[in-house]
Amino acid sequence: xxxxxxxxxxxxxxxxxxxxxxxxxxxxxxxxxxxxxxxxxxxxxxxxxxxxxxxxxxxxxxxxxxxxxxxxxxxxxxxxxxxxxxxxxxxxxxxxxxxxxxxxxxxxxxxxxxxxxxxxxxxxxxxxxxxxxxxxxxxxxxxxxxxxxxxxxxxxxxxxxxxxxxxxxxxxxxxxxxxxxxxxxxxxxxxxxxxxxxxxxxxxxxxxxxxxxxxxxxxxxxxxxxxxxxxxxxxxxxxxxxxxxxxxxxxxxxxxxxxxxxxxxxxxxxxxxxxxxxxxxxxxxxxxxxx
Numbered sequence: 001x002x003x004x005x006x007x008x009x010x011x012x013x014x015x016x017x018x019x020x021x022x023x024x025x026x027x028x029x030x031x032x033x034x035x036x037x038x039x040x041x042x043x044x045x046x047x048x049x050x051x052x053x054x055x056x057x058x059x060x061x062x063x064x065x066x067x068x069x070x071x072x073x074x075x076x077x078x079x080x081x082x083x084x085x086x087x088x089x090x091x092x093x094x095x096x097x098x099x100x101x102x103x104x105x106x107x108x109x110x111x112x113x114x115x116x117x118x119x120x121x122x123x124x125x126x127x128x129x130x131x132x133x134x135x136x137x138x139x140x141x142x143x144x145x146x147x148x149x150x151x152x153x154x155x156x157x158x159x160x161x162x163x164x165x166x167x168x169x170x171x172x173x174x175x176x177x178x179x180x181x182x183x184x185x186x187x188x189x190x191x192x193x194x195x196x197x198x199x200x201x202x203x204x205x206x207x208x209x210x211x212x213x214x215x216x217x218x219x220x221x222x223x224x225x226x227x228x229x230x231x232x233x234x235x236x237x238x239x240x241x242x243x244x245x246x247x248x249x250x251x252x253x254x255x256x257x258x259x260x261x262x263x264x265x266x267x268x269x270x271x272x273x274x275x276x277x278x279x280x281x282x283x284x285x286x287x288x289x290x291x
Contacts, residue, residue: 004028004068005186006098008054008089009075011039013145014104017179018073020045025187032065056085059092066096071186075104076124080243086124090131100134100190102182107141107199108259115250116243125197134190137197138181141260142251144172144202144281147211148288155289161212161225164233164249168256171201171263172211174276184270198266202275205261211278218282219289 005022009015010031022029023046032054033039039051054065056076066072072093076082086103093101108114109121121139128135151161178200185193208225216223228236230249237245254260267275276284 002027003070004030006030006032006052006065006069006072007075008032008073009077009104010042012075012077013143013149013175014178014182015073015075016042016045017175018182019049021176021179021183022046022186023048025183027187030065030069056088057081059088062089062092063096066092066098069093069096069098071100071102071190072098073102073104073182073186074128078244080241083120083123087127090124090128090133094131094133098133100136100186100194101128102136102138102185103128104178104182105137105139105197107139107201108254109139110197115247115254117247117251129195134194136185136193136195138178138185138200139197140173140178140200141171141202142173142255143178144174144276144278146172147215148285152288155215155223156291159216159221159223161208161215161223162228162233162236163208163225164228164230164252164256165208166227166256167207168258168260169205169207170255170260171203171205172278173200173202173267174281177202177267177271177275180271180273181267198270199262199264200267200275201263203263203277205263206278214278214282215286215289217279218286221289223289 005027007015007018010019010033019031019042029046030050030052031042036051042049052065053061055061076085105121109118125137154160154162212223212225234245
């Protein structure tokens, strides 16, 4: 019998790529979504995907979503309750008899004392490690897709990327490669990678100017990088909760100081393929930045 793999956060940047990556791998894919109607677009990525409502704040949806599941990919939203949400899911997965949980964490989550975002991920990682479940952890660096999700409007409208990163370099990774690594873990022998953590990066550490140049070359329009002071970046997020602003500013400070520049071969060791370059990412997504 083919195994059933539950993908949480299935409509998000990484989750939707994982739904695609698990296609044609001889498994049943169950996609956990907030809205079954909104999740219907996942069938374009994997026609056989099964949609199920999943809300981390409603334990009864976890129980239903996990029924009959062999393995699960745990991706919780960037919310203030993400540690509690993770623990609630891990408990439900253990009760349901899930054989393996692969958790999406963040690069540097194991650093001490680390930043707030890292501490949240580390607490969830430790809870998973102590749960008795077979598990593996993925710790990716910042996503290249953020230049679509967050910088997309300013690139389209002004030909500019605004970030408080100074001249800091970041080994950005394409969500495509994160999903390929997750799919490799979720379809390998459970014991092979049990208890291991993998830091995922792109093939090179890039400055804001280099990312802007790659997007400009792909779109045929000039794109520039503009370093902005931290205070200006804070003011550019009206309505965002203070905890979120503070967490993001800590993350930017790490990038500015060069701590997000390391490059690893973990992803290539898992998938057998080199991660995508910023030029390949930009070419594949060039239509996202057209006015």
